[in-house]
Amino acid sequence: MDPITVEILYKETKKSLKLELLAGKSGLKNKISQAEIHRPGLALSGFVDIFSYERIQVLGNTEIAYLDSLSERERTIAINRLVEFDIPCIVVTNGNKVFPALVKLCDERGIPVFRTPHSTTHFYRLLSGYLEEKFAPRVAMHASLVDVYGIGVLLTGRSGIGKSEVALDLVERGHRLVADDVVTIIRKGDDLLIGMSDELL
Known part of the structure; x- marks a missing residue:
C-alpha cells in the first residue's frame, strides 16, 4: 500500500x-x-539504536512525566534526540501539556505535533483501526459479490460466463447485491476478507 501524508490523516x-x-x-x-x-x-532517554522513527510517535502520560522531571536544558536535549530523526508526526495524548521546546524544535524540523484529549489506550485503538484500514492489502477483481445471509459469496469466472445472471438470481431470492463487475477485496487481519463495490449500488 502506498504511504499517506500526515495531512490526509489529519483531515480524515x-x-x-x-x-x-x-x-x-x-x-x-x-x-x-x-x-x-x-x-x-x-x-527520549538516549537509546536510539532500534528506534522505530518511521512510525507515528505517541507521547502519553509516562513520556510527558519523564520530560517534566528533567531540567529545561535536559528536556531540550531529550526532545532533540527524538526530532533529529525523520519522524512523520508526534501526538500528545490525554490533553497533556506540550513543552515549548517540543513546539520550537518541531517547527524548525517540520514535524507536526498534535494533541488529543483521548487517553493513550483509546487513541491507540482508534488510530490503529484507521491505519490498518488504510494499509490493508487489497485487490480489485472482475467478479460479482452477493451478501447471502451475512456471508459474502464471490462469483468469479471468465467474461460472459454468467456471473451477473447468477448474482441477479440470488437477488431475486431476497439476497443483497454488494458489487457487480468489479469487486474490491480487503484483507483485515489473518482470517477476514471484506468485499465491497467501488460504486454505490
Whole structure:
C-alpha cells in the first residue's frame, strides 16, 4: 500500500481523534508508511539504536512525566534526540501539556505535533483501526459479490460466463447485491476478507 501524508490523516481523523495541530505545520506533507504506532520512551532517554522513527510517535502520560522531571536544558536535549530523526508526526495524548521546546524544535524540523484529549489506550485503538484500514492489502477483481445471509459469496469466472445472471438470481431470492463487475477485496487481519463495490449500488 502506498504511504499517506500526515495531512490526509489529519483531515480524515481530525474529528474522531480530536486532533489539535500545535506545531510543525510545514511538515503536513510528511509520509506515513507504516500502520504501527510507537512510544519513544527509550529514544527520549538516549537509546536510539532500534528506534522505530518511521512510525507515528505517541507521547502519553509516562513520556510527558519523564520530560517534566528533567531540567529545561535536559528536556531540550531529550526532545532533540527524538526530532533529529525523520519522524512523520508526534501526538500528545490525554490533553497533556506540550513543552515549548517540543513546539520550537518541531517547527524548525517540520514535524507536526498534535494533541488529543483521548487517553493513550483509546487513541491507540482508534488510530490503529484507521491505519490498518488504510494499509490493508487489497485487490480489485472482475467478479460479482452477493451478501447471502451475512456471508459474502464471490462469483468469479471468465467474461460472459454468467456471473451477473447468477448474482441477479440470488437477488431475486431476497439476497443483497454488494458489487457487480468489479469487486474490491480487503484483507483485515489473518482470517477476514471484506468485499465491497467501488460504486454505490
